[in-house]
Amino acid sequence: MQQSFNEKIEELVEKGRKRDRDIEELQSHSVQQNSTVNGLISQIDNLKSDVTTIQQFDSEQNVTIQELSVSINSVNDTLHKQAQDFQTTEENLSSSIDQLQTNFVDLNRTLTVLSAATPLGHVFGNGSTDVENSGAVGLWTTDTLSDYSPILNGRMSFDGTAFTIPEDGIYYIYGMVTIAHDLVDTCGFSLFVRPASFLTANDQSVSGAQQSLFGSQVRKLQTGHRVVMTTTNCKYNFGIDRSYFGIYLLQREL
Known part of the structure; x- marks a missing residue:
């Protein structure tokens, strides 16, 4: 046990x-x-x-x-x-x-x-500078003894302001003006066959620089027409190499 x-x-x-x-x-x-x-x-x-x-x-x-x-x-x-x-x-x-x-x-x-074409007439500026002009330009040289005397051929005549067309035909008319430097107005020129203007050249003159404007056109003209250049009321430079005006005969009227 x-x-x-x-x-x-x-x-x-x-x-x-x-x-x-x-x-x-x-x-x-x-x-x-x-x-x-x-x-x-x-x-x-x-x-x-x-x-x-x-x-x-x-x-x-x-x-x-x-x-x-x-x-x-x-x-x-x-x-x-x-x-x-x-x-x-x-x-x-x-x-x-x-x-x-x-x-x-x-x-x-x-x-x-x-x-x-036949050159019939060409006139140069008379040398005026900074001259005011408004309307028909008469500031072209007319001295026949000058190297820059008016160039006239045939029956073309120039009276100091206008060319008188000698015969019916088609003509090339041209011109250039130089705006004086001290203006800021809109200046320019127009070519007229009295009484209507057929070409206008305008520009804004810039102060401090001269601006030359050239314009030309072909026109049908008749005997006795007077072609005139006009300008707006501004000052221009009509130096012999600065402004001019002329006409060519392109074709006689048959």
Whole structure:
């Protein structure tokens, strides 16, 4: 009976030890589990950090891409505008070239006509400077002994103010005046076959600089017509190389 009790005691003690061992194993396993969980948590935190870094990088990349896109669009707009400007300039240049070619053709025609024309009269300014004139111009040289005396051919006559047409025909009439430098009024001249004006040349005189105005026209005139130059009320320079007035006969009336 005594032995059986001792055996029971030992059996209980052994069970207690086994339970302690099991508890220790469970505790050891729990520590390992905790260590594994902590490691996983640490890895998750690292992954989160990596994800955040990647997201930030992606965000920076998106900003950079957007900035590049804006820059590219700006460059494209600039290139497009420059292309349009170049096209406009090219069109304007082409138009200018066409106009120059037209002017050149007209000039050649005029020179061809004039080369076959007969100069009938040409008068020079009498040398007056800064002189006021309004109406018919009488400031032409009439000195027949001067190197700049009136040039008169055929039956053309000049009375100091007007040319008198000697025969029916087609005429080329021209003139130039120089505006004095100290005016700011609108000044200019007109060519008249009394009583009607057929050509007017006006301009705004700029203070500090002389302005020369030239005008010409082809007209059909009759015998006895008087051709006169008139000016507006301004100051002019009628130097021999600054103002002149003349007529060519292009074709006689048949």
